[in-house]
Amino acid sequence: MEQFYSIYFTIAFLIIGLIFGSFYNVVGLRLSKKESLIFPASHCPKCNHKLKPYELIPVFSYIFLKGKCKKCKEPISIMYPIVELCTGILFAVSFYKYGFSTDFILALLLSSLLMIIVVTDLNFYIIPDSITIAFGLLIFIYNIISKGILDACTYAVYGLIMFGLMYALMMFGNALFKKESLGGGDIKLMGILGMINKPIVSISSLTISAFIALPCSIYFLKKNKDKTIPFGPFLVIGFILIMFLGIDTQDIIDFLTRA
Ligand SMILES: [Zn+2]
Numbered sequence: 202m203e204q205f206y207s208i209y210f211t212i213a214f215l216i217i218g219l220i221f222g223s224f225y226n227v228v229g230l231r232l233s234k235k236e237s238l239i240f241p242a243s244h245c246p247k248c249n250h251k252l253k254p255y256e257l258i259p260v261f262s263y264i265f266l267k268g269k270c271k272k273c274k275e276p277i278s279i280m281y282p283i284v285e286l287c288t289g290i291l292f293a294v295s296f297y298k299y300g301f302s303t304d305f306i307l308a309l310l311l312s313s314l315l316m317i318i319v320v321t322d323l324n325f326y327i328i329p330d331s332i333t334i335a336f337g338l339l340i341f342i343y344n345i346i347s348k349g350i351l352d353a354c355t356y357a358v359y360g361l362i363m364f365g366l367m368y369a370l371m372m373f374g375n376a377l378f379k380k381e382s383l384g385g386g387d388i389k390l391m392g393i394l395g396m397i398n399k400p401i402v403s404i405s406s407l408t409i410s411a412f413i414a415l416p417c418s419i420y421f422l423k424k425n426k427d428k429t430i431p432f433g434p435f436l437v438i439g440f441i442l443i444m445f446l447g448i449d450t451q452d453i454i455d456f457l458t459r460a
Contacts, residue, residue, distance in 0.1 A: 210296055211293050211296050211297045212293070214293050214296040217289075217292055218289035218290070218291060218293060219260060219285050219288065219289040220259060221288050221292065221313065222259060222284050222285035222287065222289060222316060223259040223285050225288060225313065225317045225320060226280075226281050226285070226320055227243065228320075229284075229317045229319070229320025229321045229324070230321075232329045232331055232332060233321045233327060233329060234325075243257060245272065245273060245275060247270065248270060248272050248273035248275065250272040259282070259285040259289070260289075263277060263281060263282040264282075280320070280323070284316055284319060284320060287316060287319075288313070288316045291308075291312035291441075292309060295308035295312060303346065303347040304444075306343060307343055308444065308445075310336065310343065311437060311440060311441050312441070314332070314336045314437055315437040315438065318332070318390070318433045318434050322386075322431035322432075322433040322434055323431055326384070327386055328384075328387070328390055328433045329386075330389070333386070333392075337360075337392070337393035340396050340397060341353060341357060341396060344356050344357075344396060356396045357396055359395050359399060359403070360392050360394075360395035360396035361395070362395065363391050363392060363394070363395025363400060363404075363407075364389070364392030366400075367383065367387065367388045367391040367407075370382075371383040383432065384432070386433060390433055390436055391403075391407070391436060394406070394437065394440050397440060397444075398443070398449075401450055401453055401454070402443060402449060402450055402453060405448065405453050406436075406439040406443045407436070407439060409438075409443065410432070410435040410436045410438060410439030410440075411435075413435050413438060413439065414432055417435070
């Protein structure tokens, strides 16, 4: 019986994730352009055709409309359904792994942060401060609920430590490559992600992020020369991987002392 409910809720969170993903597309695009989140209603950016409810169904509308605006046939970016689908999958996996728990809330927060940053960083090469501040506050509140106020403050200091470390890395990178290595958005993002784990775990997440980003950045550099590489999404992916794999401080100490 319990198994049945687990599958039922996993599917429910897949659908909820699809809907949230659709919203994150709007949030990411409009915040980057400093537009209102509510007005105007969703429309085709080319012909201003106002989207009807059946044109707003996550993933399915894209398939029905064959990836084009119904009125002017302007192609719709494939990123819309990809963001929707990924958010759905991340929400479902988060529930499947953690069930109803505080870890589940953190997994939802990180998944949401990742998908919004994918939209802003890939399209505009920025992470809006409003996003960093909002999620920084949410993570801090999460820490108070799951760890208590005292530990929440300790973890806020960990965030500051990671911010400082990332800042130092940027200065080092700038001196080494004689150009801007890391964006200010990445440093602030590291500051809020640093509030999740002890610094040693955060540094491991950062290392994983860099390893995943490496092959991707070669692709980015080939595609558009001397453009900055959006590192933000990789940063969050590193933290999500560490979380889903359940790696903690002790695992890392064991790994380091064994070598
Ligand atoms: Zn149109």
